[in-house]
Amino acid sequence: MKKTTIIVPIHIFDEEYANMIKKTYENVKSLNNDNLTLMYVGPDLVIKECSKLLNDNTVIYLTNTSDEYNFVNQVNFAVNNVKTEYFSILEVDDTYKLNWFDNLDIYMSENEASLYLPLNELLTVDGKFIGYLNEMAWNIGMVEELGVIDMETLKVYMDFNITGGLFKTNDFIEVGGLKSSFKIASSYEFLMRFTEFGKKTFVLPKVGYYHMTGRKNSNMVAFKEILSDEELEWLIKRAHKEYKDKEDSNLTFEK
Amino acid sequence: MKKDNVKRTIEILEKEIDKFSKKDFKVFFFVIDSENNPSGFLTYIYETALTLHNMGYNVNMLHQAENFVGVGEWLGEKYAMLPHLNIEKDNVSISPSDFLFIPEIYSSVMSQTKNLPCKRIAILQNHRYMTKYIPAGTKWSDMGVYDAVVTSETLANRLKVNQPNIKTEIVRPSISEHFKNKKDKKIIINVVGQNEEDINHTVKQFVWQYPTLNWVCIRQIGGESKENFAQDINEGAITVWLDTKTDFGYTPIEAMKAGNIVIGKIPETIPEWLMGEDMLKDNGLWFNNDDESPKLIAAAVRAFINDEVPNEMFDEMEKTYSKYSPEKQKEDIKRVYVDTYFVKREEELKETLKIIKNNAKKSE
Numbered sequence: 001m002k003k004t005t006i007i008v009p010i011h012i013f014d015e016e017y018a019n020m021i022k023k024t025y026e027n028v029k030s031l032n033n034d035n036l037t038l039m040y041v042g043p044d045l046v047i048k049e050c051s052k053l054l055n056d057n058t059v060i061y062l063t064n065t066s067d068e069y070n071f072v073n074q075v076n077f078a079v080n081n082v083k084t085e086y087f088s089i090l091e092v093d094d095t096y097k098l099n100w101f102d103n104l105d106i107y108m109s110e111n112e113a114s115l116y117l118p119l120n121e122l123l124t125v126d127g128k129f130i131g132y133l134n135e136m137a138w139n140i141g142m143v144e145e146l147g148v149i150d151m152e153t154l155k156v157y158m159d160f161n162i163t164g165g166l167f168k169t170n171d172f173i174e175v176g177g178l179k180s181s182f183k184i185a186s187s188y189e190f191l192m193r194f195t196e197f198g199k200k201t202f203v204l205p206k207v208g209y210y211h212m213t214g215r216k217n218s219n220m221v222a223f224k225e226i227l228s229d230e231e232l233e234w235l236i237k238r239a240h241k242e243y244k245d246k247e248d249s250n251l252t253f254e255k
Numbered sequence: 256m257k258k259d260n261v262k263r264t265i266e267i268l269e270k271e272i273d274k275f276s277k278k279d280f281k282v283f284f285f286v287i288d289s290e291n292n293p294s295g296f297l298t299y300i301y302e303t304a305l306t307l308h309n310m311g312y313n314v315n316m317l318h319q320a321e322n323f324v325g326v327g328e329w330l331g332e333k334y335a336m337l338p339h340l341n342i343e344k345d346n347v348s349i350s351p352s353d354f355l356f357i358p359e360i361y362s363s364v365m366s367q368t369k370n371l372p373c374k375r376i377a378i379l380q381n382h383r384y385m386t387k388y389i390p391a392g393t394k395w396s397d398m399g400v401y402d403a404v405v406t407s408e409t410l411a412n413r414l415k416v417n418q419p420n421i422k423t424e425i426v427r428p429s430i431s432e433h434f435k436n437k438k439d440k441k442i443i444i445n446v447v448g449q450n451e452e453d454i455n456h457t458v459k460q461f462v463w464q465y466p467t468l469n470w471v472c473i474r475q476i477g478g479e480s481k482e483n484f485a486q487d488i489n490e491g492a493i494t495v496w497l498d499t500k501t502d503f504g505y506t507p508i509e510a511m512k513a514g515n516i517v518i519g520k521i522p523e524t525i526p527e528w529l530m531g532e533d534m535l536k537d538n539g540l541w542f543n544n545d546d547e548s549p550k551l552i553a554a555a556v557r558a559f560i561n562d563e564v565p566n567e568m569f570d571e572m573e574k575t576y577s578k579y580s581p582e583k584q585k586e587d588i589k590r591v592y593v594d595t596y597f598v599k600r601e602e603e604l605k606e607t608l609k610i611i612k613n614n615a616k617k618s619e
Contacts, residue, residue, distance in 0.1 A: 099562055110439040119560055131467050138442050139470040146441055146472060205442035205492070207560050 118208025164209030176246030436514030448497030
């Protein structure tokens with residue numbers, strides 16, 4: 001396994017968040033992999049509390065000095081501070097499957113790519129299984145090459161999740177990182193752009209990540225409450241146009 | 256005149272016996288033309304033939320086809336390169352030191368070759384083939400065949416019930432080295448079966464009943480070259496096998512060797528590799544009732560993507576396929592063909608020669 005930084009973006013610190021931070025910490029520790037370095041990124045006060053809570057100096061506590069703490073900007077800020085060849089994003093309410101990085105070792109040696117995604121199990125806040133994410137990369141009717149997300153697939157299907165995946169740091173930076181103006185469609189636009197610039201995304205046929213959906217205070221739920229259907233549709237259309245540009249146009253939706 | 260005939264017979268016999276020390280006698284295998292259609296049945300025969308050829312024996316494949324296409328495309332050139340002779344058109348001379356191996360289905364060939372001087376032995380791979388064309392009431396021994404090579408003890412026991420005067424020797428099939436356990440398997444379900452209706456029934460039920468898994472790639476394979484078939488099996492994670500008429504079944508063992516989870520409908524005759532002491536082995540997921548298959552397929556998919564296949568199953572799989580290695584088959588071929596059939600035949604001819612010489616002496 002190559003040296004990898006696991007980025008956990010955090011933006012608030014309360015009792016609920018403290019529990020989630022501890023859970024992510026324990027999850028990464030239980031992976032028992034010396035090639036993994038944990039990095040929490042967030043506002044100054046939040047990071048200070050996080051550091052006190054975990055009290056572990058092998059962990060990187062990165063203060064986001066950009067004053068923008070949405071998920072996308074947190075990730076971009078963190079990646080610019082990553083010193084390892086690879087990184088992965090762990091959302092604060094998600095977990096890795098214990099053998100995910102072992103499976104990465106097996107599949108990476110036979111499949112060259114810039115981004116390796118796991119199959120996700122999508123769970124409710126109560127831990128109930130809803131379905132899978134990223135599985136469509138293995139649907140013979142959706143892709144040209146099994147396991148590989150291609151542009152034709154992305155033009156008709158957008159429900160891929162990039163958190164939990166293993167990114168080649170330089171390739172992520174080279175294509176321009178995530179674009180925050182795309183809000184909940186930022187991963188989708190990113191994948192189109194990543195693919196457009198010749199970077200290969202391979203989905204392992206292995207569950208590697210448990211992704212929670214519907215948590216009350218999550219960014220995603222917050223976005224879904226403020227985004228209208230029209231704006232979401234507009235974002236998707238924008239993605240289909242702007243994936244060729246590395247820079248964010250920062251267009252805003254007007255009804 | 257009679258003395259001349261005896262002298263000539265002795266000369267012929269001595270010449271035939273001499274062939275054994277030089278491996279000069281011929282070993283014929285009767286085959287049909289596969290016409291490029293892969294067949295486990297023919298694979299077994301050709302593998303035996305090639306093994307003996309590589310041991311230095313004079314092997315020939317006999318056929319009756321007008322325009323023989325052969326096995327080159329699907330089995331490989333090294334098998335196609337074995338000498339092939341048309342029994343009706345080519346000048347085939349057969350002598351007492353020679354052997355003719357006839358597949359069980361060709362009772363007509365057994366009958367046609369009844370008067371040949373060579374040793375004739377049946378090859379039995381499927382008991383249904385044995386009864387397919389043979390006239391009712393006719394036995395192999397009626398056609399001068401008293402020996403059979405069989406592929407398993409199960410078959411030997413079945414033959415004993417139906418034709419008790421046939422002596423059997425077991426030569427187990429082998430699983431090709433093309434089948435390998437690839438570490439980075441894909442979530443592909445390979446379906447292998449003889450009957451389209453069974454395949455449709457199995458696949459469609461699974462897709463309907465498990466919508467959260469209906470993205471999984473399911474493909475029907477078979478009818479291609481061994482190499483391509485092996486490639487498909489090797490890259491997949493799960494093999495569904497639907498062939499209830501077989502006596503052996505190569506596919507599940509090939510799939511086990513390739514590290515696949517095997518799901519199969521239990522054949523009418525349970526193969527020896529599937530039957531444990533008093534229950535089925537845990538080397539796969541087996542079902543009788545078609546309605547059970549969707550659940551088993553779903554379980555296999557989930558087990559694969561979550562790495563939850565029990566180690567005990569992999570252990571049982573290994574125990575199963577390791578019994579059918581090419582090395583073990585070569586040992587069986589040497590034991591049965593070389594050390595039993597060839598040796599016995601030489602002894603028979605020597606005994607015959609001895610008797611003729613003694614009688615000749617007495618009459619002097």
